[in-house]
Amino acid sequence: MKVTDTIVYVGVNDHEVDLFEGQYQVPNGMSYNSYVILDEKTAVMDTVDAAFGQQWLNNVEKALQGRRPDYLVVQHMEPDHSANIPLFLEKYPHVQVVATAQAFKMMNQFFSLPSDIQQMPVTNGGELALGTHKLTFVCAPMVHWPEVMISYESEEKVLFSADAFGKFGALDVEDNWVDEARRYYIGIVGKFGMQVQNVLKKAADLDIRMICPLHGPVLKENLGNYIGLYDTWSSYRPESQGVTIAYASIYGHTKEAALCLAEELRKNGTTVAVYDLARDDMAAAVADAFRYSKLVLASNTYNAGINPFMNDYITRLAEHSYQKRTVGLIENGSWAPMAAKVMRGMLEKCKEITFAENTVTLMSAMKSENEAQVKALAAELR
Ligand code: FEO
Numbered sequence: 001m002k003v004t005d006t007i008v009y010v011g012v013n014d015h016e017v018d019l020f021e022g023q024y025q026v027p028n029g030m031s032y033n034s035y036v037i038l039d040e041k042t043a044v045m046d047t048v049d050a051a052f053g054q055q056w057l058n059n060v061e062k063a064l065q066g067r068r069p070d071y072l073v074v075q076h077m078e079p080d081h082s083a084n085i086p087l088f089l090e091k092y093p094h095v096q097v098v099a100t101a102q103a104f105k106m107m108n109q110f111f112s113l114p115s116d117i118q119q120m121p122v123t124n125g126g127e128l129a130l131g132t133h134k135l136t137f138v139c140a141p142m143v144h145w146p147e148v149m150i151s152y153e154s155e156e157k158v159l160f161s162a163d164a165f166g167k168f169g170a171l172d173v174e175d176n177w178v179d180e181a182r183r184y185y186i187g188i189v190g191k192f193g194m195q196v197q198n199v200l201k202k203a204a205d206l207d208i209r210m211i212c213p214l215h216g217p218v219l220k221e222n223l224g225n226y227i228g229l230y231d232t233w234s235s236y237r238p239e240s241q242g243v244t245i246a247y248a249s250i251y252g253h254t255k256e257a258a259l260c261l262a263e264e265l266r267k268n269g270t271t272v273a274v275y276d277l278a279r280d281d282m283a284a285a286v287a288d289a290f291r292y293s294k295l296v297l298a299s300n301t302y303n304a305g306i307n308p309f310m311n312d313y314i315t316r317l318a319e320h321s322y323q324k325r326t327v328g329l330i331e332n333g334s335w336a337p338m339a340a341k342v343m344r345g346m347l348e349k350c351k352e353i354t355f356a357e358n359t360v361t362l363m364s365a366m367k368s369e370n371e372a373q374v375k376a377l378a379a380e381l382r
Contacts, residue, residue, distance in 0.1 A: 003035065003158075003210070003212065003218055004156055004158075004210075006037060006038045006039060006133065006156070007035055007036070007037050007038075007153075007156065007158065007212070008035065008036045008038065008063035009033065009034075009035060009218070010034045010035060010036050010044070010056060010059035010060050010062075010063050011031055011032055011033035011034045011035075011048060011056070011059070011171075012031070012032055012034075012048050012049070012052040012055050012056055012059070013029055013030075013031050013170035013171055013172050014029050014030045014031070014032065014049060014051065014052065014170060015029040015170060016029075016051065017029065017030050017049075020080075020168065021080075021188070023283075024168065024183075024184075024187055024188075024283050025281050025283065026168045026169065028168065028169035028170055028173040028175050028180070029169060029170030029173060030080075030168060030169065030170060030215065031169070031170050031171045031215055031216060032048035032049045032052065032056075032080055032081065032214065032215065033046070033048075033166075033212065033213060033214045033215060033216075034046050034047060034048050034056060034059075034060070034081075034214075035160065035212055036060060036063040036064060036069075037130055037133055037135075037153065038063075038064075038065075038067075039130035039131030039132060039133045040130060040131030041070040041071065041129075041130040041131060042064060042067055042068070042069050042070050042071070042130070043069070043070065043071040043072075043073055043098075043128070043130055043135070044060055044069050044071070044072050044073065044088070044095075045073050045075065045151070045160050045212070046073065046074060046075055046076065046081045046082070046162075046214060047072075047074075047081060047082060047083060047084035047085055047087075047088055048080070048081065048083070048084060049079070049080045049081075049083055050079065050083035050084065052084075053083070053084045053087045056084060057084070057087065057088070057091060060088075068092065068094070068095075069092050069095050070095065070096060070130075071095065071096050071097075071098050071120070071128065071130075072085070072088055072089075072092075072095050072096070072097050072098065073098045073099070073128075073135070073151060073160075074097060074098065074099040074103050074107070075099075075148060075149050075150060075151060075160065075162040075214070076103075076144070076145060076147070076148045076162045076163060076214065077099075077103050077106040077107060077110065077145060077147050078144070078145055078163075079110070080214075081162075081214055082106075082107070082110065085097070085107060085111060085113070086111050086113060089113065089114070089117055093114070093117075094118065095118065096118040096119075096120045097117055097118060097119055097120065098120045098122055098128060098137075099119075099120075099121065099122070099147070099149075100121065100122060100123070100137075100139060100147050100148075100149050101121045101123075102146055102147035103147040103149075104119055104121060105147075106145075106147055122137045122149070123137075123139070124137070124138060124139040124149075125137070125138070132155045133153055133154075133155045133156070134153065134154050134155060135151045135152070135153055135160075136151070136152045136154065137149045137150075137151050138150050138151070138152065138199070138202050138203075140162060140164070140195070140199045141195060142189075142192040142195040143162065143163065143164055143189055143192060143195050143196055143199055144162075144163045144188055144189045144192070148162050148163070149162070150162050150164065150199065152206050152208075156209065156210070157206075157207050157208055157209040157210065158208075158209065158210045158211075158212055159203065159206065159208045159210070159211045159212065160212045160213075161211050161212065161213045161214075162213070162214055163188065163189065163213070163214055163215065164189070164196070164199065164213060164230070165181070165211050165213040165216070165219060165226055165230070166181070166184055166213040166214055166215030166216045167180040167181035167184045167213075167215055167216035167217075168180040168183060168184045168215070168216075169216065171216070171217060177216070177217070178229065180216075181216065181226075181229070182229075182233065182239075182287050182290075182291060183283050183284055183287040184215070184216075185230070185233050186233065186283075186286055186287040186290050186320060187283045187286065187287065187320075190233070190286075190290065190320040190321065191319060191320050191321050192234075193233070193234040193235060193236055193321060194234075196230060196233075196234035197231075197234050197235060200227065200230060200231055200234065203227070208223060209223075210223075211223060211226065233290065236290070236321065236322075236323050236324050237324065238290075238291070238292055238293035238324070238325065239290075239291045239292075240271065240291060240292055240293070241270075241271065241292070241293050242270060242271030242272065242273065242291075242292035242293060242294070243265055243270055243271070243272050243273075243292060243293075243294040243295070243296060243381055244272075244273045244274075244275070244285070244288040244289050244291070244292045244294070244295050244296070245258050245261060245262055245272060245273070245274045245275070245295075245296045245298065246274075246275045246277055246285050246289070246295070246296070246297055246298070246310070246313055247274070247275070247276060247277065247297075247298035247299070247330070248276075248277045248278055248298070248299045248300065248306070248307035248308075248309040248310040248313075249276075249278075249298070249299075249300060249307075249332075250300050250302075250307070253300075253332055253362055253364060253365045253366060254298050254299065254300050254330065254331075254332040254362065255276070255298075256365075256366050257298060257330050257332070257360055257362055257366055257370060257374060258274065258296070258298040258330060259274065260366065260371065260374050261296060261298075261328075261330065261360070261374050261377060261378055262274050264374060264375060264378035265378050265381060265382065268378075268382050270381070270382055271292070273288045273291075273292065275288070277307075277309040277310060277312070277313050278307075278309045282309075282312065282313065282316065285313060286313070286316050286317060286320065289317055289322060289325070290320070290322065293325060293326065294325060294326045294327070294328070294381050295325055295326070295327050295328070296327070296328040296329070296330060296377070296381070297310060297313075297314065297327065297328075297329055297330070297343050298329075298330035298331075298332075298360075299330070299331060299332070299339040299343060300331075300332040300333065300339060301331065301332060301333035301334075301336065301337050301338045301339045302339075304336070304338055305338065305339075305342050306338075306339045306342045306343060307339075310339075310343065311346075314343060314346045314347060315346070317347070317350070318346065318347065318349060318350055321350075321351075322347075322350050322353075323350050323351040323352050323353065324351065324352045324353075325352075325353060325354075326353075326354045326355075326356060326381070327347060327353055327354070327355055327356065328355075328356035328358070328359070328377050328380070328381055329343055329344065329355070329356070329359045329360070330359070330360040330362070330374075330377075331343075331359065331360070331361050331362070332361075332362040332363075332364070333361075333362075333363065333364075334363065334364045337361055337362070337363065340359050340361065356377060356380050356381060357380060358373060358376040358377040358380050359373070359377070360373040360374055360377055361373070
């Protein structure tokens with residue numbers, strides 16, 4: 001598949017994966033992207049997941065049209081992109097491998113490569129001329145691992161962006177880019193907002209006409225929209241006004257309060273996303289907490305703490321540097337309700353969290369006083 005006359009897509013679609021990175025649901029599969037640049041010299045940009053080695057090699061061979069590859073550029077050592085380095089070097093032992101020093105270190109940790117592989121270590125700002133095409137490498141530590149670099153090709157003004165600007169979903173399935181890119185970004189890179197901001201600052205000086213990520217489609221139009229979303233996500237600003245309500249409920253009473261709040265908010269036109277943390281996709285619930293300006297956590301008290309699904313959810317939010325949001329609390333407990341105190345305590349380490357003044361406290365089941373509390377909380381969150 002041609003990206004341009006001289007850049008060829010040689011990646012693969014994965015419809016067999018059950019959980020990406022062992023944890024993310026990917027009902028539409030996943031793509032592992034790789035590209036071949038054809039010039040006086042030829043370069044292959046990254047490999048693909050271990051399960052697709054032969055298919056990828058065939059794609060590369062076809063793209064090369066009888067030529068030999070000169071360079072293998074390794075932008076990222078996570079196995080979804082690096083697993084086939086040994087297979088590639090077995091077939092093309094003469095190739096020069098281009099990567100950061102840290103990537104070479106990881107290469108030796110993951111594989112037992114021949115000692116005579118041709119290594120070309122590069123540093124930030126390093127260049128590789130292929131002919132009219134010239135790659136400039138920009139270190140992008142923690143987007144998503146420390147060894148990552150992205151590559152700017154100045155002839156066609158293409159940014160090879162590694163994991164950045166990627167998404168869940170195979171390329172042969174149509175879905176909503178922003179929803180699956182957000183879920184991917186928040187889950188995979190969300191903790192590293194500052195590092196993403198640093199890369200965006202470096203990229204601001206580049207004339208970019210096209211973005212070639214390691215997952216998801218090549219982006220050719222409205223690049224300002226995608227870059228703007230990355231700026232929003234990585235600076236932890238809400239993308240939209242609205243309320244995410246995440247609940248964990250044993251017998252349905254806490255759920256009833258959560259749904260009652262959703263109904264109250266919707267009556268006034270507030271956008272609301274509701275998640276049952278025991279049953280819905282946790283990664284989507286986390287992503288929507290970052291998407292919207294406000295969050296309500298509703299949990300039963302459990303073993304003098306909170307529901308284990310809520311514990312998992314708040315832990316994930318905190319791990320992903322959740323911040324700059326308003327949070328409301330709904331708790332339930334039949335003899336000693338503790339959930340609001342515990343949830344608040346878990347979020348206290350997060351920056352710039354404003355807690356709603358109104359908390360809903362159920363003593364077992366919804367009563368008229370709880371309806372009033374829900375209305376008061378809704379009024380505060382609108
Ligand atoms: Fe798609 Fe961080 O690997």
